[in-house]
Amino acid sequence: MSADAMVVGSGPNGLAAAVTLARSGLAVHVIEGAETPGGGCRTAELTLPGFRHDVCSAVHPLAAASPFFRQLDLAALGVALRTPKVAFAHPLDGGRAAWLAGSVDETAGNLGADGAAYRRLLEPLVRDATLTLPDVLAPLRSVPGHPLAMARFGLDGLPPASLLVRRFRSPETRAMFAGAAELTSLGGTLETGRWVTSLADLPAARAVLLDVTPRQLVALAGESIGARSRRTLERFRYGTGVCKVDWALSGPVPWQAAPCREAGTVHVGGTFAEVARGEADVNAGRHPDRPFCLVAQPGVVDPTRAPAGHCTLWGYCHVPAGSSVDMSGRIEAQIERFAPGFTDLILARSVRTAADMERYNPNYVGGDINGGAATLRQTFFRPTLRWNPYRTPLPGVYLCSSSTPPGGGVHGMCGLGAARTALADLGVKT
Ligand SMILES: Cc1cc2nc3c(=O)[nH]c(=O)nc-3n(C[C@H](O)[C@H](O)[C@H](O)COP(=O)(O)OP(=O)(O)OC[C@H]3O[C@@H](n4cnc5c(N)ncnc54)[C@H](O)[C@@H]3O)c2cc1C
Secondary structure, rough: OOOOOOEOOOOHHHHHHHHHHOOOOOOOEOOOOOOOOOOOOEEEEEOOOOEEEOOOOOHHHHHHHHHHHHHHHOOOOOOOOOOOEEEEEEOOOOEEEEEOOOOHHHHHHHHHHHHHHHHHHHHHHHHHHHHHHHHHHOOOOOOOOOOOHHHHHHHOOOOOOHHHHOOOOOOOOOOOHHHHHHHOOOOOOOOOOOOOOHHOOOOOEEEEEEEEEEEEHHHHHHOOOHHHHHHHHOOOOOOOEEEEEEEEEEEOOOOOOOHHHHHEEEEEEEHHHHHHHHHHHHHOOOOOOOOOOOEEHHHOOOHHHHHOOOEEEEEEEEOOOOOOOHHHHHHHHHHHHHHHHHHEEEEEEEOOHHHHHHHOOOOOOOOOOOOOOHHHHHHHHOOOOOOOOOOOOOOEEEEOOOOOOOOOOOOOOHHHHHHHHHHHHHOOOO
16 A cells, blocks of 8 residues: 555544645545544444434534635535534523523523623624634634734633634534545545554655644654654643543433523533532542533434434533543433433433543543643643644654644644645645
8 A cells, every 4th residue: 555645543633634635636545443434523323223422522613614624515525514593501500591592692682681791792703703713723823814803802702712613513424424525535545443553554655644642643653753852742731531421311301491402512510610619620630529511412403313202412521531430420410400300311321431532542541532631831832832733753744633733623623734734845735
């Protein structure tokens, strides 16, 4: 096997890199360790026949905004992005809830006395979103295409940026194959079920792109990487882990607060103080009794996920890195608190502890699902402080995973950035 470019790993970023290289005329070969492509974007029957669960990512607010995904004709690839009526809801005791609707106006209208402040903060950010998002998703060294809009985003938008872009998008199962379908149509090839353990095992290629994190780069490179570069890469920090649970339910979750029943995502954890306490516990290495849980309800936009009248439910909470504690009981108690009767609906569950997460995909080091901790330093400089974050100390070898800018999430922008760097180094015009 020979190719102009080899890509190790077929997560959203590996595939984005492969597609970008193939579009520029390179012969590309992708090697994936798991039996199916997709990395953090796979759907599987984890519980019972007919119940199709998102094994990792389920909510894709950045996919629609991503310049990489915009280049693809998603409809032609059989991918539909769907938006729920309520983007996310946050229930409180007593049947109350706050929720984010489809427009600033609608959400402001639900916020009572806070409505005006919300409108003041969000309106300009939403107005400029199509201008600023490509810059937000680019490496820090890039010159913003819309500096004024970016300045406004930096001043007002950074703290609630996740809020700004949280339009829930749930792709159909076929979405996970979109990158692979697109790749083969461009002449690229994809091999699954082959774990790469050393760069020396790869066939010769003009460029090698690795959809892995710095720790794996060090292991794959072995002696070929100098001691100083190795030490720098080893300083890369990973974040807390997650314990993830998927449920097969005999019906929709009986949330007390009506907006939660229509929400794509439900933030389950009670008041601000309770959420902060739970997350502080995790950062201190403890497993909280009342964890803050992210819960997604794919059924609100995609009833085909489960047999008629039934539902799937997806949820996780943070845990200390590497934890093998099953948090399903505590997560279920939190959901039951805001949706009495929930536990009676459970037909089956699948649990993945943080340690299981890493066994499933070595990129999830200690169960960290974002390819590295979101420290201030690593938010701006990841994986290390380099002018071009995608190059590695090895000539012709690039990192293209979520350990590079802009970080975790299904947007393909790490892959796009790495592929563009490789193409520039090869002197290929794009
Ligand atoms: C539980 C969970 C929930 C999430 N929820 C969301 C969400 O709702 N929305 C969102 O946007 N993001 C979410 N994410 C994050 C998102 O899935 C990741 O940020 C994204 O998948 C990163 O893409 P990637 O291509 O960088 O790496 P990955 O998706 O991790 O892909 C890496 C691929 O490389 C393969 N690989 C690794 N090492 C080797 C090797 N040595 N040889 C061969 N193959 C190898 C792996 O098997 C894997 O297929 C979630 C992640 C998890 C785990």
